[in-house]
Amino acid sequence: MILLAGLKKINLTGWIFIGIALGGLTGWLIGEPALIVAEPLGTMFIRLLRMIIVPLIAASLISGISGIGAGEGLGRLGGKTFLYYMSTSLMAIVVGMVIMNMVAPGFGVHLNLGEAPDTFTASKSVWGAVYELIQSMVPTNLLKAVADGDILPLIFFCILFGIFITRLPEKPRVLLTDIFSAFFQVMMKITHLVISVAPLGIFGLITKVVAETGFDAFGPLLLYFFCILGGLVFHAFITLPLIMKFIGRVSPLKHVRAMGPALLTAFSTASSGATLPLTMERVENSAGVSNKITSFVLPMGATINMDGTALYEAAAVLFIAQTYGIHLGIVQQIIVVITALAASVATAAIPKASLATIPMIMAAIGVPFEGIAIIQVFDRILDMCRTTVNVFSDSCGAVVIARTEGERPLAG
Secondary structure, X not given: OHHHHHHHOOOHHHHHHHHHHHHHHXXXXXXXXXXXXXXXXXXXXXXXXXXXXXXXXXXXXXXXXXXXXXXXOOOHHHHHHHHHHHHHHHHHHHHHHHHHHHHOOOOOOOOOOXXXXXXXXXXXXXXXXXXXXXXHOOOOOHHHHHXXXXXXXXXXXXXXXXXXXXXXXXXXXXXXXXXXXXXXXXXXXXXXXXXXXXXXXXXXXXHHHHHHHOXXXXXXXXHHHHHHHHHHHHHHHHHHHHHHHHOOOOOHHHHHHHHHHHHHHHHHHOOHHHHHHHHHHHHHHOOOOOHHXXXXXXXXXXXXXXXXHHHHHHHHHHHHHHHOOXXXXXXXXXXXXXXXXXXXXHOOOOOOOHHHHXXXXXXXHOOOXXXXXXXXXXXXXXXXXXXXXXXXXXXHHHHHHHHHOOOOOOOO
16 A cells, blocks of 8 residues: 555656666566567557647647737737747757757667668758758648658648638637637647656667667767757856847846746746746746736747757757767758747647657658657756746746837846
């Protein structure tokens, strides 16, 4: 009874750590015979992730954009907010990718999780590659593109669909907004279900890695961990403070002091959604931003602004590609940037949510999904760090936008 009571107290993160540990132990002690059980578990988990990618992206993007259209919507304040969030997320992605390209912690690591696909190479000019990428976002047949695993056209269509919902007359606009909001809520419940079985799936995938390669693959994970952490630190302590200083013209140090409780809560919960009430309270009462801006910018930020997540997802996919010996050319890396930006928008403000959106980026460039297991070893601490960066960026955005609206936050 005591044992059962203790097991019930273990949260999802604890079970994932247990899955990683048991997977490593099983693969080491039993070896390849364990694959009879482990391989189906890992395969089924990957199939579940694949299953939710398309409906999750569609539900998240359409419901998010159509919801933004309410009130001031996509007008002046909405435009400023969206521009800030997309810009900072893009900066974060670039930081993560630069670090991963410079350090390349994954090359020389072989997971033996399957054959690496034949990726295309970019022999054309950069502008030619960009033009081809933009052109590929508008398919002649959306359903065929989605069936072929081409995610970018789906993102493009969902963004257009969401925008034009906001331009409908009130009755159909409210109806469609409610429908897609309900659709998103259903997809979130399904996503929670898939994430809840992650310990079993990760157990199977880790068992396979260790059974076939031993523990040799885990050494470079420390270097990978510090690459991600270094990128998050750079974005939080260099990029965002510079934006605060030179665009918002406020003291970054004052803002950090004002946001202290919210940042600690974000770190401990690993959920920007759960931290949102405290974030709003600190931005309004301690940073001095008006309720008008706080109530619009911060909920929007908790939904679509995921700087830390964007950096992590792009860098993680590059690392996984490196472990397979896949050299990503300029075209593939541009695709990673665009898809990671969209994936960060589609990521829910809950712990471990990136587990459902990283496969979207992997699918866009043909990186095997099985590699997602290897990055789970340090994922919890990185989840806490990237969530803190997400919340900090949201709060910086509220202050900067307040300044552009004529307010004087942190003036005291």
